[in-house]
Amino acid sequence: QSVLTQPPSASGTPGQRVTISCSGSTSNIGSETVNWYQQLPGTAPKLLIYNVNQRPSGVPDRFSGSKSGTSASLAISGLQSEDEADYYCATWDDSLNGPVFGGGTKLTVL
Amino acid sequence: QVQLVQSGAEVKKPGASVKVSCKASGYTFTSYYVHWVRQAPGHGLQWMGLINPSRGSTSYAQTFQGRVTMTRDTPTSTVYMELSSLTSDDAAVYYCARGPIGTLDHWGQGTQVTVSS
Numbered sequence: 001q002s003v004l005t006q007p008p009s010a011s012g013t014p015g016q017r018v019t020i021s022c023s024g025s026t027s028n029i030g031s032e033t034v035n036w037y038q039q040l041p042g043t044a045p046k047l048l049i050y051n052v053n054q055r056p057s058g059v060p061d062r063f064s065g066s067k068s069g070t071s072a073s074l075a076i077s078g079l080q081s082e083d084e085a086d087y088y089c090a091t092w093d094d095s096l097n098g099p100v101f102g103g104g105t106k107l108t109v110l
Numbered sequence: 111q112v113q114l115v116q117s118g119a120e121v122k123k124p125g126a127s128v129k130v131s132c133k134a135s136g137y138t139f140t141s142y143y144v145h146w147v148r149q150a151p152g153h154g155l156q157w158m159g160l161i162n163p164s165r166g167s168t169s170y171a172q173t174f175q176g177r178v179t180m181t182r183d184t185p186t187s188t189v190y191m192e193l194s195s196l197t198s199d200d201a202a203v204y205y206c207a208r209g210p211i212g213t214l215d216h217w218g219q220g221t222q223v224t225v226s227s
Contacts, residue, residue, distance in 0.1 A: 002154060035213050037155075044205055044217040045147075045155065056215065088155055092212040098171050099145070099212050101155040 003028060004089055004102035011108040017077040020105045022089030023070065028100055030070040032092040036063075039086040039104075048087070049074060076107075084109045112136040114144075114206050114218035121224045127194040130221045132206030139187040140164040142208045146180065146191045149220075150202040158204075160211070161189055193223075201225045 005023040012018040024030065036049035047056050049065040052072065064075045072091075076083055089102040117131040132144060146158040159170035161180040168180045179192045189206060204221045207214035 032212070037214070044220050045207075045214075046217065047213070047215045050213050050215070090155075090212075090214075096171070097169065098159070099157045099214070101157070104154045 002103040003093060003096070003100040004091065006087075006089060006102035006105045008103065009106045009108065011110055012076075012079045013110045014079055014081065016079045017075060018079055018107065019076075020074045020087055020089075020107070022072045022074070022102050024072075024091065024100075025070050027095045028070075028091045028093040029067065029072055031094060034065065034067050034072040035090045036065055036074045037088045037090060037101075039088065041085070045088065079109055081109045083107060112208065112216045114208060114216055116204075116206060116218040116221045119222040119224070121226065122196050123227055124197055124225055126196050127192055128196060128200075128223050129190055129192040130204050130206075130223070132189045132191070132218050134187045134189070134208065137208070139184065143211060144180075144182070144189045145207045145209060145214055146178075147205045147207060147214070148202040149205070150199070153202075158191070163187075163189065196223075196225045198225050 033051045037045040038048040039045040052067045053065040062078045066073050086104045088104045093100040113135045115133045120128050122128050140163050143160045145160040148156050161168045163182045182189045206218040208216045
């Protein structure tokens with residue numbers, strides 16, 4: 001059971017906009033910044049969004065993040081086939097004194 | 111460019127220990143924490159702990175306290191993670207990742223650990 005709650009799956013067609021949610025609590029998302037990681041099949045996770053809505057160099061601006069209260073969201077616009085991957089939200093948890101991850105959302109591009 | 115290169119796959123018997131290495135390059139080794147995260151088959155990501163390469167200080171997730179040891183060798187810019195008393199539940203891909211606390215900005219390629227009698 002993950003500390004952060006994500007839907008197990010999401011899907012969309014090419015060009016569509018999809019959103020992935022991440023729900024936490026006051027001891028994690030509610031008081032800390034949020035990061036998102038993308039894991040393509042058979043590869044290591046990659047930092048996609050940090051500090052709620054910042055993109056590392058090289059990440060397309062089709063990816064965006066937001067946060068409200070104890071929840072966060074990742075939005076992907078102009079969906080492409082190469083976006084098919086697992087997406088994880090993550091944040092620091094004050095109670096656990098360490099980073100915690102969501103259970104992951106498998107994005108399928110139809 | 112920043113690189114974290116991990117040691118190869120391991121096969122261990124139940125009750126044994128495994129030691130995985132993570133060699134860093136492309137940045138000042140002592141300036142960033144190194145975290146360890148594992149991923150069991152078909153499961154999500156689980157944080158195991160971190161080491162501060164500058165001081166050698168560590169912080170472990172409660173789940174692994176007493177079973178995990180993280181160390182570093184500064185001259186070779188290498189971090190090690192040793193997990194003892196292995197069971198089948200420890201079969202997973204183990205990743206090292208660099209980061210300021212909480213944000214893992216570069217990851218190693220992963221090391222597959224198989225636990226089988």
